[in-house]
Amino acid sequence: MNTQAMHGEGIKPRFAPHVRFKFDRRRGQWVVLAPERLLLPDENSVEILQRCTGDATLADIIDQLSAEFDAPRGEIAGDVRAMVQDLADKGILSL
Amino acid sequence: MNIDPPLALLAEITHRCPMRCLYCSNPVNLEPASRELDTATWLRVLDEAADLGVYQVHFSGGEPTARKDLGELVQHAAELDLYTNLITSGVLLESEDLFRLADAGLEHVQLSFQDTDAAGGDRIGGLKDAHRRKLEVAGWVVDAGMAFTVNAVIHRHNAGRVGEMIELAVELGAGRLEVASVQYYGWGLKNRAYLMPTEQQLDAVTEIVEAARDRLAGVLTIDYVIPDYYARRPKACMGGWGRRFVNIDPSGRVLPCHAATTIPGLTFDTVQDHALEHIWQHSDAFNRFRGTEWMPEPCASCDFREVDWGGCRCQAMALTGDAAQTDPVCSLSPLHESVRALAEREAGAGTETAVYRGAKKESVLRDLS
Numbered sequence A: 001m002n003t004q005a006m007h008g009e010g011i012k013p014r015f016a017p018h019v020r021f022k023f024d025r026r027r028g029q030w031v032v033l034a035p036e037r038l039l040l041p042d043e044n045s046v047e048i049l050q051r052c053t054g055d056a057t058l059a060d061i062i063d064q065l066s067a068e069f070d071a072p073r074g075e076i077a078g079d080v081r082a083m084v085q086d087l088a089d090k091g092i093l094s095l
Numbered sequence B: 001m002n003i004d005p006p007l008a009l010l011a012e013i014t015h016r017c018p019m020r021c022l023y024c025s026n027p028v029n030l031e032p033a034s035r036e037l038d039t040a041t042w043l044r045v046l047d048e049a050a051d052l053g054v055y056q057v058h059f060s061g062g063e064p065t066a067r068k069d070l071g072e073l074v075q076h077a078a079e080l081d082l083y084t085n086l087i088t089s090g091v092l093l094e095s096e097d098l099f100r101l102a103d104a105g106l107e108h109v110q111l112s113f114q115d116t117d118a119a120g121g122d123r124i125g126g127l128k129d130a131h132r133r134k135l136e137v138a139g140w141v142v143d144a145g146m147a148f149t150v151n152a153v154i155h156r157h158n159a160g161r162v163g164e165m166i167e168l169a170v171e172l173g174a175g176r177l178e179v180a181s182v183q184y185y186g187w188g189l190k191n192r193a194y195l196m197p198t199e200q201q202l203d204a205v206t207e208i209v210e211a212a213r214d215r216l217a218g219v220l221t222i223d224y225v226i227p228d229y230y231a232r233r234p235k236a237c238m239g240g241w242g243r244r245f246v247n248i249d250p251s252g253r254v255l256p257c258h259a260a261t262t263i264p265g266l267t268f269d270t271v272q273d274h275a276l277e278h279i280w281q282h283s284d285a286f287n288r289f290r291g292t293e294w295m296p297e298p299c300a301s302c303d304f305r306e307v308d309w310g311g312c313r314c315q316a317m318a319l320t321g322d323a324a325q326t327d328p329v330c331s332l333s334p335l336h337e338s339v340r341a342l343a344e345r346e347a348g349a350g351t352e353t354a355v356y357r358g359a360k361k362e363s364v365l366r367d368l369s
């Protein structure tokens, strides 16, 4: 349906109910637990997911990451949007 | 060998079940209530699973809600920060049970539907009025605020209604739908000829599921388990033997998959005798088919050996009589053509005869589809 694709950078992504994002000490890695899903996000994804609190807008997240990694905003924006959209389609994030 | 810990525990807490699904993949000989693990042992097993590194616990059966201590087990698992999932037929549940389970920390409920047609569903499930009750239970799951999946098992008699099943899942408020073709294990193997769909039916199912996936992205996640008798490659059963899942049966036997007891010559350790970690690392049953060393040709030199891990051991057992063979649904297996021909023959013959658990003789079933 991709309705979210029409939204601008004002959306505030957050984890959907019954999705848990946690650090697994034993394996030393972040995991996302959802109904019948287990995702092991890489470092870049973790940086994005840690900001999906429901408080920050997509614009905030992109600004923060491009400042932190000293990378062009446009490039970061593309990556962040793609990941957020993909996880929203899978029911992991709510927008 | 460095063995990674399992990701999920399948806790088959009981084999008791008021339903008699013709496709039930539980063993032909069920464990009686008298042999079930007690509450204290399950609580300890949950501790051991969390220590071992398990993330998710699936409470299943049989009908897991037949056990009165389910709430206690769920609560303990949630306190251990395990992600909890209930796999249920729903027919024993009342509204207050669902609110109690949600309070105990249950995150996710998978409710099975046998069909969208009540008569068809009740016939496949062998229980009157089951379909109507399931519809009611679905509402309670949503009201209690848990994540909700509809599980639908597809076979020759309901394949034509998979589109309706997708609509039903959306209507009921599910966030996820599992469309799974029957896997022929345990009791279900007896009814294979009754259940086997035709290839045309399955192509139609695949088309409908794929279209719905696009249309419903962000609304309903659809997981589709392809019917492997018609496939060219086998499924990576359990994500590979002894790699991701640990299954504990009602009597405490620790199994690499819930059909593993159909393989003769495997020795299973029990949670009464050893800690889970010890069993995961050392049990004969887990190590027998772990990794790739056990593999015969064509698997041993195949590029897919660490993709599908040679397919399903229990299926190899059921179809070739030897669990250590390549899963014969694989197109590289010399037996592939004969398996496919078997599926086509059984689907084409269109038998109307099936057998329920506990029934003395086969029953003739009127087909409404």
Ligand code: SF4
Pocket: B017, B018, B019, B020, B021, B023, B024, B025, B026, B061, B062, B063, B089, B112
């Ligand atoms: S498949 Fe049906 S009969 Fe078998 S355990 Fe599940 S609900 Fe019960």
Ligand code: SF4
Pocket: B233, B234, B298, B299, B300, B302, B303, B304, B305, B306, B308, B309, B310, B311, B326, B327, B330, B331, B332, B333
């Ligand atoms: S030969 Fe074995 S490893 Fe290769 S695709 Fe077939 S089952 Fe998989």
